[in-house]
Amino acid sequence: MSLIGEVARRREALLESLREIVTLESPSTDKAAVDRLARLLQERCRGLGAEVTVYPQAEYGDLMVASWPARGRDAEPLLVMTHIDTVWPLGTIERRPFVVEDDVARGPGVFDMKASVAMMLEAVRWLDERGLEHRPIRWLINTEEEVGSPVSRPLIEELARQSSYVLCLEPPVPPMGALKTSRKGVGIFTVRIRGRAAHAGADPEKGVSAIQELANQIQYLHSLTDFSLGTTVNVGVVGGGTRPNVVAEEAWARVDLRVATMSEAERVVAAILGSRPWLPGAEVTVEGGLNRPPMERTPVIVAAFERAREIGREIGLELTEAATGGASDGNFTAALGVPTIDGLGCPGDGGHAEHEYIRISGLVERTALLIALLHKL
Ligand SMILES: [Zn+2]
Structure with a gap:
């Protein structure tokens, strides 16, 4: 069976995990709420064998990095970047709860970018369960990305400098889910x-x-x-x-x-x-x-995208690329010259908008892609 077909069997587990992550609301400006979600993720990551480092913050939620040692490889680490903060104030969930209808899931922050958090939890679980080899993995969970990463930037840059690749799990470009090789x-x-x-x-x-x-x-x-x-x-x-x-x-x-x-x-x-x-x-x-700083479409960025495209083809996905006016933490790492693959989140639409949603078939496909990237890069 194809990797995507196998991951599709985990659809219900993925959605249950996503429901829990979306339901714990986490606006950037509410430290207590963001910390509550971060604590859940710390527990989950420790349960998956990670060593978790927490960086306490005064104003925003505590930053965290979950690290897994290499398995069967001797190489520089991969850095995976996500953020758990959203633009949605507490209480949005009552008006707009997490719902699933056919191939669509809705809820505050589901597209930007809580689906990515569920994908990453599933990907590391998968690698571990099957004993697949991989580089050392570091997963940075940012808590203040939506306000411009004022606190996390030095940590992001320090981790990126030590990494062979940065996988930025920001949402891809709607509607087809293109990866982002150029950001303003x-x-x-x-x-x-x-x-x-x-x-x-x-x-x-x-x-x-x-x-x-x-x-x-x-x-x-x-x-x-x-x-x-x-x-x-x-x-x-x-x-x-x-x-x-x-x-x-x-x-x-x-x-x-x-x-x-x-x-x-x-x-x-x-x-x-x-x-x-x-x-x-x-x-x-x-x-x-x-x-x-802008993420320019340099030869380093193009080569990283091409490598991701090859790995995508091996599992039956045809990845495309696009430019966007929006910025992310990928801008910081790309500006350092570190190969950065951005837009690896879940296909959907409506970031920062009322109609925000993800496609569940996309959630399965991109989880499979993330597993393949973590395993093969
Ligand atoms: Zn985002």
Whole structure:
């Protein structure tokens, strides 16, 4: 029987495991909730023979790494990356519980990326049960990916540098489940404007409107967008002023930058940080920078994808690749030059959206693929 056919026999067990993981809600911003799920996974991993290291955190959930020694191989480790935090607040599960209908499973975080956690638990169980050989495996469970991995980045980079490959179990590209060989980099900025308040009726000429200056800044920032280069600047949130009859003293904007290459990142980040006021008397300060570097489709990334494609073919899967504007922890590891295979999660759609779902046939196929990658890479 084919590997996919064999894994399909584990469908019910996989779904039961996924139900438990989805039902324990884990928004990035709720440490207690994320830690509850992490503790369950620590137990599961220890039960599967892992040595578990917990990295306590003050604000976000505790990070953890589960490590399995090599079996029958003497080689550098593989790093598997998942995150258990979601964008869904506590209580979403009551309104949108975990449900299975035919080939579809729904629930908060099921696609991004709790299915991946169930897949990985099953894959290590499978390798162990059958005594299949593999490199040392390290599984990083991140708890603050959805807020930009502010705490985990150094740990991710340290583990990646010691690894032969990084398998990033982020969801693939809908609808067909393409792997991600190119991701844009993301910059996050806050622009603050200081003007001078004045009575809008009695002596407007004594004022300097922070809001007028903000309008200039918005025009400038959006003019940095260049679709042909894949560079976009979006002023997504603005605020300022106090009353209609007061010349605004303060205004601010929050800005999102996306770039396809590191050279574009350097150019546009400098242009944003270097923004100057147009209105005499206004002050502009810009804070922020590149949060995640772009994952460029380098020869290293292409070679890693090709290797995954070969292994996919051996089990009867035809893998495709695509580019995405979204960033992940794979951006960090790819930027270090470590072969990174991203988008290995479960096919489905609706990440960060109400209609989020996975395809259960995809869950079976991608679990089989993960087993094959862990065994053969
Ligand atoms: Zn994700």
